[in-house]
Amino acid sequence: MEAFGTALATTTLVVQYVSACAGFSSQAKSLAVRLEWDLRAMKIIKQYFEQRDGRDQDITFRPEDDTMLERTLAYLEGIVSLAQRKLITIQRKGFLNQVALGASWIARRADLEDLEAEVFAWTQRFGVHVLDLSLDLRTSIQIEPHPKSLTPPVIKSNDRLRQFARLDSQDKKVRAHRMLLQDPTELAARIASSPYIPYIPLRLAPSQQGSGNSQLILASRQVSQTTLHDPESFSRLEEDMGLLAAALTCLDPAANVCLLRVEHYFYHKQRGQFIFVHYPPFSVESMASLDKRINLDPFPNVDTPLEQRLKLAHKLAEAVLFLHTADFLHKSITTRSIVVLNKSEESSDSCHSDDLGDCSSDLENTYLMGFDLIRGADEGTTKEGAAKQADDSRSIWEFDIYQHADRQNGKNSRMYVKVYDVYSLGVVLLEIGLWQSLSKVAADLDGMDPKKWSARLGSIATANLKQRVGERYTKLVCWCLALAADNGMKETDFVQNVLDPLEEMANTLSC
Secondary structure, eight states: OHHHHHHHHHHHHHHHHHHHGGGTOHHHHHHHHHHHHHHHHHHHHHHHHHIIIIISTTOOOOHHHHHHHHHHHHHHHHHHHHHHHHHHHHOBTTBOOGGGHHHHHHHHHHHHHHHHHHHHHHHHHTTOOSSOOOGGGTTTOOOOOOOGGGSOHHHHHHHHHHHHHTSOHHHHHHHHHHHBOSOOHHHHHHHHTOTTTTTSOEEOOGGGOBTTBOEEEEEEEEOOHHHHTOHHHHHHHHHHHHHHHHHHTTOOTTSSSSBOOEEEEEEETTTTEEEEEEOOSSOEEEEEEHHHHHTTSOTTSOOSOHHHHHHHHHHHHHHHHHHHHTTOOOOOOSTTSEEEEEEOHHHHHTOOTTSSSOTTOGGGGEEEOSSEEOOOGGGOOOOOTTSOOTTOOOOTTTTGGGSOGGGOSGGGOOOOOHHHHHHHHHHHHHHHHHTSOHHHHOGGGTTSOGGGHHHHHHHHHHHHHHHHHOHHHHHHHHHHHTOOTTSOOOHHHHIIIIIHHHHHHHHHHHO
């Protein structure tokens, strides 16, 4: 009976989850109401069994009734245990991470409706009615919406990003212009005189500090010589940079998603780069792009625990889902556009046990940026997306290897779609699983037809990942790498094939 009571308490949490989804779907609202009434009925059934256990000596049962009720109790405990298992799959950090809530509801709706139908059927078999209401009234009871002030920051950020994506082009340009740093002369000079800028945030003088921030993290987008000498191409690129900056300023710093909010952008003429300006979420001692972080302790001498790497993979997948549910495309997911921040001593001293992440783990503080972490002037490379220019000095390992084959055809490349972001994520997840640079394990790709890269990367995953991170991780990486632009992938497919497996693997190692 104790197990039955525990399972009923768990079913209450399932009701909370479905209620939270009510804002995404009228079906979720209806299901939440039905589950609440069913739960009350199941509690009455529990009281019935408690009476049978002898708490009420006036109630007696025939032996055959006892046997049947024992079997019934065992089966009902199985049903609510199923609810408990479903709850585990819908939990996010802190109980629910609202990033994936809408998509996860769609993915799990059928299972939860089946669960409610079976629980309701059992309440009918026992003839239990909490109130004498006709069945059609069970779904008409309204659930009060959550006050707007209680909306989580991540939902607010997602809503703002979605609204921005739906603006007309002129309104987007107006917002982009507001993001442009009007007088970048002083900041540009500081960048030019800071030799350690790829590794240490730029510290501001007290007179320059805004909103209590004393550090800047800079991301850069190199401009090719071809574009620089073509005013029309440069103008288009400048507009694109402004739109991206305006989109990424929609992020709330309090949102639990590993994306850095953009504060300003400008064009650094001397470096030939567009610069994105970010405030770090805490005081930072040092930083490095993920590709450099992997090279600190590459396989086979790996010091970074598998648990941390799986959590990192899950956080990046959540960030991609966050963007896609707002109808926004990233287009530049690489290990160079992911920054690992090391907290300074003052930030580490302020960490508490209820903080998100482990203060001692640098991978817990990893963020996806709009572009690459800024580098020294001598490391500058160009990056024109799919349209590789004649003066493009980059190697394939910097950008091209992360691009889908459809995006390797220069000006004839297909229009960018969400599948291409997921493919890029799959390549990053492959490197995280291998914990090696692809230039080390897939050197034969340099010079190979890009149309063959996906199959080659898939074979590398199949041959190497299973022993290092397991079969489930291998399967989800191969799923990402095998995606075609016209396969009709939805957010629910991404949740089921990538996000959920990553979360379950990370949680298993955390237990």
